[in-house]
């Protein structure tokens with residue numbers, strides 16, 4: 234689950250990381266109010282940032298600086314409602330705009346190859362790290378944290394030295410890198426990214442400016458499978474940006490991934506679902522989705538899953554492949570029959586149900602005059618033909 238910058242920043246702050254304060258706003262008036270508040274606290278400029286779950290907002294015009302509350306209002310009016318990579322901006326973050334001396338990149342990811350949390354840093358910050366990886370991979374430095382001991386200070390220091398930090402900035406960097414690691418662990422995150430991590434001149438009490446590192450942007454992806462361990466994080470799911478299909482699938486408790494083919498697949502078991510998709514491809518078709526209705530799928534779940542498949546206008550045929558173990562074939566058959574009766578458009582369907590109560594299922598399907606297949610190969614071939622409008 235991706236979370237918005239503002240939520241990501243609050244998770245960083247909870248681990249003691251230096252993040253400039255911010256306010257959220259949903260209307261230009263709220264942007265002005267937020268800016269007024271910051272100006273009262275002594276800020277001279279604010280930055281208004283689109284809150285959308287995509288990178289490169291800066292380049293897309295979704296990050297703008299304003300020198301007065303009135304200017305913030307105008308900037309807010311321009312950014313709110315803007316379309317960034319297909320997403321409508323519904324809220325913005327308003328924060329003190331700091332004078333950035335230099336921008337760095339710092340990120341932590343779960344690296345499945347090394348089975349470690351890997352910290353990555355680069356002096357080429359600000360731009361998207363994928364671009365740096367492509368054009369100048371040598372500019373990205375990495376260290377692997379130890380699964381028992383965590384990210385040790387010397388490791389963080391070697392990373393800081395590699396990107397050219399020294400003295401006080403190096404010490405600050407060590408604390409931030411370790412804080413990033415702590416954020417990963419505390420929230421079961423897959424990715425925590427700060428880009429830019431900026432050097433900013435901050436005036437001290439003596440009036441002399443001293444350089445400080447601040448987390449100016451934050452991106453966090455949480456491990457969906459670990460969300461149940463963090464009930465507080467569920468509230469960070471941004472329903473504004475969630476695909477309605479994904480929300481529906483989550484409610485039904487099924488695994489549904491939308492793809493761009495024409496054959497809707499309803500299968501129980503992730504492995505069987507993949508095999509089904511492979512066979513569809515093998516026989517020259519293309520799957521419209523991955524769907525695992527799970528073991529013991531009850532008929533209301535089957536009905537809901539069918540509606541999700543049919544909601545995709547590209548679907549030209551449906552392939553149902555159920556291996557009844559815990560799942561009872563007759564119950565799935567009933568669900569399919571009910572779902573196909575209630576649909577508003579008729580899409581040809583091939584059903585293959587084997588295993589528990591297969592005979593009962595076959596009888597129900599026969600009575601409902603549904604197309605069946607006894608083997609998976611046969612089912613896949615039929616579905617491909619139907620998807621191409623070839624009558625059986």
Ligand code: GDP
Pocket residue numbers: 280282287288289290291292296329330331332333336359360428429449450451
């Ligand atoms: P992204 O483009 O989606 O990654 O959004 P960022 O939050 O990284 O903002 C893009 C760029 O805006 C940064 O790389 C900075 O150059 C600039 N920016 C962001 N916050 C501030 C700020 O407080 N002060 C200044 N001067 N620039 C900022």
Ligand code: MN
Pocket residue numbers: 359428429450
């Ligand atoms: Mn950024």
